[in-house]
Every structure is written in C-alpha cells, then in structure tokens.
Amino acid sequence: EVQLVQSGAEVKKPGESLKISCKGSGYSFTSYWIGWVRQMPGKGLEWMGIIYPGDSDTRYSPSFQGQVTISADKSISTAYLQWSSLKASDTAMYYCARKPPAATNNWFDPWGQGTLVTVSS
Amino acid sequence: EIVMTQSPATLSVSPGERATLSCRASQSVSSNLAWYQQKPGQAPRLLIYGASTRATGIPARFSGSGSGTEFTLTISSLQSEDFAVYYCQQYNNWPPTWTFGQGTKVEIK
Numbered sequence: 001e002v003q004l005v006q007s008g009a010e011v012k013k014p015g016e017s018l019k020i021s022c023k024g025s026g027y028s029f030t031s032y033w034i035g036w037v038r039q040m041p042g043k044g045l046e047w048m049g050i051i052y053p054g055d056s057d058t059r060y061s062p063s064f065q066g067q068v069t070i071s072a073d074k075s076i077s078t079a080y081l082q083w084s085s086l087k088a089s090d091t092a093m094y095y096c097a098r099k100p101p102a103a104t105n106n107w108f109d110p111w112g113q114g115t116l117v118t119v120s121s
Numbered sequence: 122e123i124v125m126t127q128s129p130a131t132l133s134v135s136p137g138e139r140a141t142l143s144c145r146a147s148q149s150v151s152s153n154l155a156w157y158q159q160k161p162g163q164a165p166r167l168l169i170y171g172a173s174t175r176a177t178g179i180p181a182r183f184s185g186s187g188s189g190t191e192f193t194l195t196i197s198s199l200q201s202e203d204f205a206v207y208y209c210q211q212y213n214n215w216p217p218t219w220t221f222g223q224g225t226k227v228e229i230k
Contacts, residue, residue: 035219037221044221045221047210095164106219107167107170109176110166112164
C-alpha cells in the first residue's frame with residue numbers, strides 16, 4: 001500500500017525554527033515528486049512547493065519562495081518542509097502529497113495525514 | 122498567474138439528488154485539471170484527474186468534464202458520505218505551478 005506518513009503536531013513560538021517530515025512507503029520514493037500544501041484554519045488549499053527526491057530538483061510557489069525550504073533524504077524515503085523563523089501566520093495544517101513522475105501527470109495522490117503547526121507566543 | 126474560480130461557494134443538496142460543481146480557469150489549462158474531496162478533519166482525496174478520469178476506487182457516480190477554461194464535477198446521486206468540500210486544481214507549465222480553487226462546500230439540504 002502506498003502511504004505518506006507525516007510527523008506529529010508541533011507547537012512553537014514565533015522566531016523558532018521547525019522541520020516537519022513526510023515518509024513514503026510502498027513505492028519507489030525516488031521516482032515520484034512530493035509536494036507540500038498549506039491549509040490555514042478554515043481556509044482552502046495552497047500549493048507551496050515540490051521536490052523530486054531522485055535528484056532533489058525543487059520548485060517553489062512564488063508565494064512561498066524564500067519563506068520555507070523543501071528537502072529530501074532518499075536514503076530514508078523522507079521529504080521535509082522547514083522554517084528558519086516561524087511567524088504566527090504560519091499556523092496551519094501542512095500536507096505532503098505524491099505526484100506521478102511524468103510531466104503530463106500533474107495531480108496529487110495519495111496525501112499524508114497532515115501535520116498541524118501552531119505558532120503562538 | 123492562473124486563477125481558479127469555483128462556484129457556487131456552497132451547494133445545498135438533498136441525498137439522492139444530482140450535484141453539479143463548476144471550476145473556471147482564468148486562462149486555458151487544457152486538461153490539466155484535477156478534483157479533490159476533503160471531509161472535516163481529513164486530508165484531501167483525489168477524485169478525478171486529467172479533467173475526466175476517475176481515480177482508483179472512486180465510485181462511478183463521480184464524473185468530471187470540460188477542457189480549456191471550463192470544468193464540471195458531477196455527483197449523479199448524492200450519498201451521505203459525499204457531503205464535503207470539493208477543490209479543483211490546475212497545473213501550469215511555465216512557471217511550473219499548481220493552483221487550487223477556493224472550494225465548494227456540498228451540504229445537506
């Protein structure tokens with residue numbers, strides 16, 4: 001079974017750093033893209049960026065470029081989303097999701113269960 | 122930047138009735154369009170990709186249509202488990218970006 005399992009909920013203070021994870025299993029981790037999607041409380045879905053673990057090719061949404069860093073460790077089939085200095089406005093649920101390798105296949109399936117990040121002083 | 126606009130924001134439907142959800146792109150996205158379902162407290166689930174192909178395990182009552190700028194998700198006979206929020210998502214070649222619509226909430230009438 002193809003699965004993406006994300007790390008647990010985090011409570012942080014403004015200015016702190018954070019790295020959340022997304023572990024893939026049941027498929028060739030290096031052959032599929034992993035995307036990250038933000039969902040702020042009560043709001044819709046926003047694409048943040050995407051990484052190809054095979055060669056670490058990474059693309060960012062202009063809205064998130066410079067605000068977060070996406071990385072992957074293919075040796076442990078895990079992708080990461082990290083912040084160097086959190087803000088209260090980073091409070092949200094963050095999902096990872098798999099994208100097929102072909103350039104013509106641009107959907108996300110499956111999705112991780114989500115990681116809730118709360119930033120509060 | 123391509124903007125995806127979904128309508129209506131909320132759709133009130135009785136069980137067993139047909140639901141028709143719309144998604145409009147600000148410029149052509151060809152058939153690079155997917156639909157997702159999200160229930161409260163759950164991650165989104167892929168329903169439709171390539172504008173009209175059902176994902177694995179998705180019931181036949183879900184169907185997608187359209188190309189270019191106008192797309193439709195139809196649920197032929199709403200079941201209790203279908204009440205949820207539905208999002209469309211497009212892909213743009215350059216710069217490579219994935220954009221979601223703001224969602225349509227399907228609620229019980």
